[in-house]
Amino acid sequence: MTFVLRIVVVLLTLAGAQHAGAADFAKLVNALPHGSYHERADVVREIGKTGNPRAVEVLQALANDDLKVMADGTVVIVDDKTGAAVGAVEGASLGTPSADSLTRVRVNNMVRRAIRTATGMLTLRSPDPAKRLAAARDALRSASPDQIEALDAAIGAETDAGVKALLTEARAAAVLKTDAATTEKVAAIRLLEARGDEAARAALSPLATAKDPEIARAVTSALASIAETQRMWRLAQNVWYGLSLGSVLMLAAVGLAITFGVMGVINMAHGELVMLGAYTTFVVQQVIRADAPWLFGWSLAIAAPLAFVVAGAVGIAIERGIVRHLYGRPLETLLATWGVSLILQQAVRTIFGPDNRDVGNPGWMSGAFPLGQMQVTWNRLWILIFAFAVFAALLFVLKRTPIGLQMRAVTQNRAMAANMGIRTGRVDALTFGLGSAIAGLAGVALSQIDNVSPNLGQNYIVDSFMVVVFGGAGNIWGTMAGGFALGIANKFLEPFTGAVLGKIVILVGIILFIQKRPRGLFAVKGRAVEA
Amino acid sequence: MAASRLIDRRMGIFLAGLFVLTVAVPVGNLWIAGQPVPTYLVALIGKYLCYALLAVALDLVWGYCGILSLGHGAFFALGGYAMGMYLMREIGARGVYANPVLPDFMVFIGWKHLPWYWLGFDHFWLAAIMVVAVPGALAFVFGWFAFRSRVTGVYLSIITQAMTYALMLAFFRNEMGFGGNNGLTDFKDILGFDLASHETKVGLMMLSAVALAAGLLLARWITTSRLGKVLVCLRDAESRTRFLGYRVEHYKLFIFTVSAMMAGVAGALYVPQVGIINPSEFSTANSIEIVIWVALGGRGTLVGAALGAILVAGAKTLLTGWFPELWLFALGALFVLVTIALPNGVLGALEGGIGRLRRGTPTREAEA
Structure with a gap:
């Protein structure tokens, strides 16, 4: 006071x-x-x-x-x-x-x-x-x-x-x-009672034992109703945490879904491309801090396109240099891209050091506001919005642009697409680049809520694979559904099982789910599947 | 006839080399004055031999059956944990807390009773059974579900990776009763032999060599049998094999389970030689590293896989000692170069070089 x-x-x-x-x-x-x-x-x-x-x-x-x-x-x-x-x-x-x-x-x-x-x-x-x-x-x-x-x-x-x-x-x-x-x-x-929060409960609970029976009755029923209200708000809070985690998972996985879906290529270096995006943000903020502190509020807006370009360029380089030689051999691609991920990790460790790097939150990303009885942090809210924006943009590219049309054609039937005059090699490079660039954008977002260290990518790679496998490769709606379903399931399990056990339950659940639907929630149908 | 079927030229050369090693190392360590083979090297060689056995196990499923398992690190670690549990019980009252029944870490987290799954691990024979039974059972159950619903290719790789990851998270928990992130360590002796003595180390190393030889011969016996032919067949054309009337999933399940058991044995031999087992053995990176051993040596060659494991593990020891910064660069480059330039591994390149030149294109073995 x-x-x-x-x-x-x-x-x-x-x-x-x-x-x-x-x-x-x-x-x-x-x-x-x-x-x-x-x-x-x-x-x-x-x-x-x-x-x-x-x-x-x-x-x-x-x-x-x-x-x-x-x-x-x-x-x-x-x-x-x-x-x-x-x-x-x-x-x-x-x-x-x-x-x-x-x-x-x-x-x-x-x-x-x-x-x-x-x-x-x-x-x-x-x-x-x-x-x-x-x-x-x-x-x-x-x-x-x-x-x-x-x-x-x-x-x-x-x-x-x-x-x-x-x-x-x-x-x-x-x-x-x-x-x-x-x-x-x-x-x-x-x-x-109508207020229904912790303060109201604290004010009422001493009166539960009041001598006056009318008051005692009113307080008891009020306390029950408050408990119910609080339960609903806790539920809402869990849903919110789940949505927030889901948006992060979706952001990390959607790029993977594109490369996997279109090319059948497992990109094990995807996590490291996310990490590159986060480090791009770090570098941008370092430059701003040194030379133009008044721009700090804009640092993320500057970092996002740069991360898009950096990760996209690295992605295209990986595709042209390595993946291109391994088409039709998905397991070998998995190994080669794992090698790339090791190299990228060690490169970042050599350049920036093994410790966590400090990436700041601009003013509009920090703090929280109350919504009813829950606290909503601005950074989580902006990341959710950002994830939807990226998703919408991606959907637009895939459905409404010529290159998107070509990508879908190659996904559905590579040989036929080639016969129709589509340069599948170029489409492959662009698709891989696009998937990687989105990983870079995810890195910008993740830099706001997670530690920026050389291990950043490793922490997300298994999760993002789970999202893609659960949602079904080659379908970005599936990735969205998978991301949010896993995020919310995770947050609902956590109160009962603890964070680690909850994650184990989810992993086992996915392994069992794959038995039932080996191609994921939204499987791509057609002849291309068995190729 | 049987001997020549099992031991072809490369197998013969490798086994001969292994035999020479098994004789020379103990002699050099124990009987020659001045110890030309220091004891740390004995333990190191023993460790490499365990890796080699693990690589042979993976080659069996990947090279001959096209199943790229990213879960063999888990089978290896489970075998190791089974052995580690026996070694923990063997410490008895010599631990820090001098509790005759409970291992130190259980006393430390305040447990009063031994959990049921630790019962009986003071008997070596039970631990020895569990070393193969636990990884075997996990592989059987996992494979039963996965192969029956025809999960193949990268999907299978990813869910084996998920399995390994889930196990790692589980073993990191103290409540699991496996020592949390410290794992099991501070072992004293095995079957009454002091683990710190030269003789025990040499003995374990020789045992690893024998296990490797036995594993190689078993794998060779399986792959040259009729069953082995079906395995290669389903690797190269799974649907066609199925249409020919073979129950593909049964074959896969068999080889996957056998391979997991071999990995468990490798883990069990590994633990007393390095003196510790902890959950980081379950890390996904470890499991993928096993794959590169096999890929470098040559898929589907067995001997090549063993060689690849020894080469990579040896390079890791040397490089992390000399230039720790460079090791991940080197390993990463190895992954990239081997998959692009050496699709058949070192052994394949050596043996098939002339033949490939004549045909003009690389022989492409197996796609999943």
Whole structure:
């Protein structure tokens, strides 16, 4: 609470907002050291009513015994660590007066109570709705009966509907602790039941053993309903985690699905192409940090096309240099590309070192926002959006462009496509390049949520194979379905089995699934399959 | 007649070489003054021989049956774990916690009783059975499902890889009761012989050589039999073999299981010689490395696979000692070059070079 208030105060001071009635405020503050505790409490209440931006800081200092009077009668706030003093009224620095020259303004519990109410009211009236929301949330958590008056005043003045609702709930929580009439309490219970989160549960659960049977009944049913609501939100949270993992898996696997689907080529170096994408992001950020720090927010937007080009170029080089010589021999291709993956891994290790590299999140990628009772992190949300965007773009290329048409023709019947004049060799190179380039894009996304190290690719290769095999090679819709199905299944298993065992269960599940559908969920049908 | 069927020229040369090694190394280590063959080299050679046996096992399924298994590292490790369990029980009360029944790591994680699957492993004979039974059973069950539903080619490779990966994750868990990521280690003796002594090391190395010879002869016997002919047949044209009336999946299942058992034996001999078995043996990279041994030596040659294992493992020891940075580059390049330039491996290139020149094109063995 103190911390929140301090922040509020600092922000208010920074904003430099000055209210009318500054003279009244000065008079009140200067009156604080004088008179009895009763009079002091009255003065505190008056200060609360001024709504002066410095009021919270002054009152807080008073409560913490940091409010002192200098020899010349000036009221100051002294930092108890550094001893630096600032004027209580105008906040100007007054150096570091010696401790002997200062007299403490004393408070007792009655004054402290007055301070608490006054500061609560002050923050509840802050011009910034976010601060009012934070204050209301604090009020709900503390649910102290002496806030009711302040809350009533704040509810009357509140214009923001969200804050108003929260204030009403905070008031209800406070009412539960008073000896108000049963009907009023039951209404309060209903209100908190509708809220349905952990704070409401905390406010209600002490009343489950209330003497009044009506209240006890209402609380019991409210707690059951809250438990149900919380269960639904946990479910939603799991689905969200699953979608997020699924989007990562899809992103890592969709490039693999293209190369596997079109060419029947298992590219074991796919994970390393993802890693190259992540390292491209790292290099871009290093350059930006050194030469153009103001561009940092754009670093990912710059890195994405570069990663696309880098990974795509490496992919085309692999295809032209190695894979081309091994068509029709899928197992040999698997081995050769594994060799490439070892070389790429060691190359990155030699150039960048074996340790994790620091890739930063731009501002718009960091932090989280609450959605109902769940927390949604921005980076996960953006990656989900990015994954869908890449998927849509890929779908467009495959279905609506000439090169996509040629790719599909080669997939379905290579010999016939060649007879129709399609240069299958060129299509192969471009397809492999496209699959690799998408791996590079996946690397940019993964750099935001995972460690960027030479082992990055290895961590994803088995998973992405599982997605492709599960979804069915050669069908990117299958990859999408496979990615999300595995992601969600994984996150739903985790609470029961733990992360590792959950993964084992998934792997065994896929092995069994392959027995039932050897060509995956969405198998490509036709003569090409048996080739 | 039987002898000549089993031992052709290359097999004869290899076995003769193996015999010379098996005699020369012990003599050099134990009986010649100044020890021209240091003990660490004995253990190293023993290790290579185990790898060679593993490679022969893989060659049996990949070279002769077209099944590219990326799970042989798992069978090898399972055999190793079975042996490791016996060696752990053999430590008895000499462990750090001096518990006569529980291995140290179980005491450490607070277990009070031996889990049921550890019972009986204080008997060598049970461990010896498990060394072949566990990998064999896993291969049988896995193969039963996979071959029956006609999972072939790269799909089979990928699900064997998934199996290996799942096992690795499982063995990394402490709750599994196999020592978690530390695995099983600190072995003291085997059947009463001190594992640290020169004599035991030499004995194990000789045993590995015998096992390798036996494995080679068994593999040779299988592949030159009628059954072996069917295997090659289904490797080259699976559908056609099926249409001819052979139950393809039975043949595959048989050879896959036998091969897994051989890999288990290799693992069991490997563990006492290196003194440790841990879950990293299950890593997918290990399993793929076995494949390159076979590919380098020559698929479907048996002897070549054994040679390839010894060559690559030897190169790894030397290179990681001299230039640790270079090893992965070299291994990666090996994968690429062997698959593109040496489709029949070193042995194939040596023996078939003249014939290939005459025909003008490389003989293309087997596609999956």
